[in-house]
Amino acid sequence: MHIHKYEKIWLVFGIGCLFVFLTIIGVSAFAKGNQPPSCLTTIDPEKVDQTPPFNKPGLVKTGDNEYQLNMVAAAFAFTPAQVEIPKGAKVTINITTKDVIHGFEVVGTNINMMVEPGYVNSFTKTFDKTGEYTILCNEYCGAGHHMMTARIKVVD
C-alpha cells in the first residue's frame, strides 16, 4: 500500500516515541522494580479477622528501620485509623478488605492500590519527610465512601 512520504516521517516519529515510552516504563518496572502493586496472595474475605497478620492490624517492626503496616479496609473505615511512622522508615503496606472493593490511596504519594475481597495488596515505600498524610478510599464502596479515611503521621 502506498504511504505518503510525510506520513511515513510522521508515523516513524510517532511510533518511535511510543517505543521510547514503553522502554522507559519497562526498564523502570522490570530493572528498577517500580512495578504497580500486584500482590498475588489470597485470603478468605470472611475470615480476615482470624487470619494473621490482619487479626492484629497495625505497624510491626520487621528489621532495622523496616516495618510492615497491616491494614484492613471495610465499609467505611480503615483499621488502624491513625498510624505513626518514624521518619526514614521503609514500610511495606499490606492491605485487604472484609467486604466490597475499596481503594487505598495516600494523598500526595504514589501509594495507590486496589483492595479487593479475597486478595492482599502490597506496596513498599520509604517515608523520608515528616508530616501528616491523608489516606482515603478512592474506589466507590457505598453510601459512606467519601467518609472513608485514615491518617499517617511521619514523626522524627
Next chain:
Amino acid sequence: MNEMVKVDRRDAKLALAHIYVAFIALGLGGLAGLLQTLVRSGKFELPANISYYTILTTHGVLLGLVLTTFFIIGFQFAAVSRTAGTFSDRVRFWGWVGFWLMTVGTAITAFFILIGQASVLYTFYAPLQAHPGFYLGLTLVVVGSWVSGFAIFAHYARWKKEHPKQVSPLLTFMAVANMILWLVCSLGVAATVLIQLLPWSLGLVDRVNVLVSRTLFWYFGHPLVYFWLLPAYMVWYAIVPKIIGGKIFSDSLARLSFILFLFFSIPVGFHHQLMEPGIDPFWKYVQVVLTFMVAIPSLMTAFAMFATFELYGRSKGATGLFGWLRKLPWGDARFFAPFVGMVFFIPAGAGGLVNASHQLDQVVHNTIWITGHFHLTLATTVVLTFFGAAYWLVPHLSGRVMTKAMNRLAIIQTIVWVIGMTFMSGSMHFEGLLGAPRRSAFSTYGNSPQALEWIPYQIAQAVGGTILFIGIILVLIIITNLAFFAPKGETEFPVAEVAEGAERTPLAMENWKLWIGITVALILIAYTIPFIDMIQNAPPGSKGYKLW
C-alpha cells in the same frame, strides 16, 4: 452535480428513533452531571435524601451507555442505508427489534437506578449487588445492540453479493468494523452479567469471583471507548472532507486504521487494572504494550485529517506554512464542532498514554484526573463530533433544513462547550494530580489540609459544569428545531469522495475472516494465561453487599 442521495424515509424513521432516545438521555444525564458538580463544590446539597451516588449512576449509565449506543447505532443505520442502499424489510424489521430491546432495557435499568436499588455506578463492580432488574435491563440493551449489529452485517453481505469484486462503500465498511468490535468485546460484559452477576443477584448462587468479573468487565470496558470513538472517526474520515469541499486523503489508510483499531482496542483491558492484586505484573506490561499500539491508528487519523485540510486550503490558493487554515469554513457548525473535537483529542490522547503507563498511573489511578480525561475524549471529542453530525443528519432524516440562525447557535454551542469543558476538565486534571479521588461526594476527609486544598478546583468544576449544562440546553434547542420546527427542505447527507490519484483500495481490505482471526489471536495471547491463573488461584468468592 448528481441528484442528491437520500436515506429512504422508512430507514430515516429508524435512525431518528435512536437519535431521539440519545438526546433525551443527554438532557437527563446532563442534568445529573450538573447536580454532581454542584454537590461536590460543597455549596449545595441534594434535596429529599437523594443520594449523590444514585445521581452519579444515572449520569454514567445515561451518558456513557445510552447516549452513545443509541446515537452510534442510529447514525450507522443512516450511514449504511445512505451508502449501501435502502434496507430490505427484514433488515429494517430487525433494526426495530434491536431498538425496542435497547429502549425497554434502558427503561428497566433506569427504573431500578432511580428507585435506589442499583447505586452501583455504571461499572457495577461486584460484590456490590444491584437489583436483578438492573442487570436484566443492561442485558436487553446489549442484546438489542447485537440484533442491530447483525442487521447491519446482513445488509452488508447482501451488498457484497450484489456487487461482486467491488470494494464496499467506506462508511459501510467502517460501520461493519465498529459493530464487529462491539460484538467481540461485549461478549465479555455479557459473560459476567449472565453467568456471574444475574444468577448471583437472583440468589441462585451465593458467591461471585470478583476479579474474574472485573476482568471480563474491562475486557469490554476499553474497546467500549473505541466503539464510541470510531463513529467520530467515520465522520472525520468520510464526511468532514465533503463538508469543507475537499476529498478523502486515502481510502485504504482509512480502512487500515479501522482494522488496527479492531486488533488493538480489545486485548488492553489490564491498563484499567494496573493497581490490582491477583494479576502478574508481566501480563500487565504485555497489555500496556498493546495499549500503546492502539495510538498508531490515531496518529494515522491525525495525519489524514490535517492532510485533507491542507490539501483543500492549498487548492483554494492558500500559501505559506499555515495559510490553509484560513480557508477552512469556520462559520459552518458541521465543520466547526467536529474540528474542535479533533483539537481536544490531542491533549486527551496524551493523557491516555499517561494513564496507561504503570508508574504514572500510580499517581492518577482513580483520581479525578481520570474523570477529566474521559470528559475530553468522550464528552468533548466524541460528543462534539456527534453534535456536528446531528446538525446535518437530523434535518436530512426529518426532511428539513438548518437555518442560518440555528447554525449560528450551533457555533455558539460549540464555544460554550469549549469554555465549560476547559474549566471542568482542566480543574479535574489539576485536582487529580493533587490526589482528589473520582466518584466521591463532597468531603474534607476530617478537615485534612490536603483535602481542603481541593475545594477551589471543585468550585471551578461546578462553574464548568453549569456552563456545560447551558451547552446541553442549547444543543437540545437546536436538535428539537431541526427535528420538528425547521423549514421543510432537502439537506445533504455529505459523503466525501477519494482524492484523485489516490491508489485503488485493495479488495483484501475486506478479508474479515483474517481480521477477526488476528483479533481473536491477540485476545488469546493477552488474556489466556492470566485468566487461567485467576481461576486456578481463586480465593473464596464474595457474597453480595448493598451498602448504599
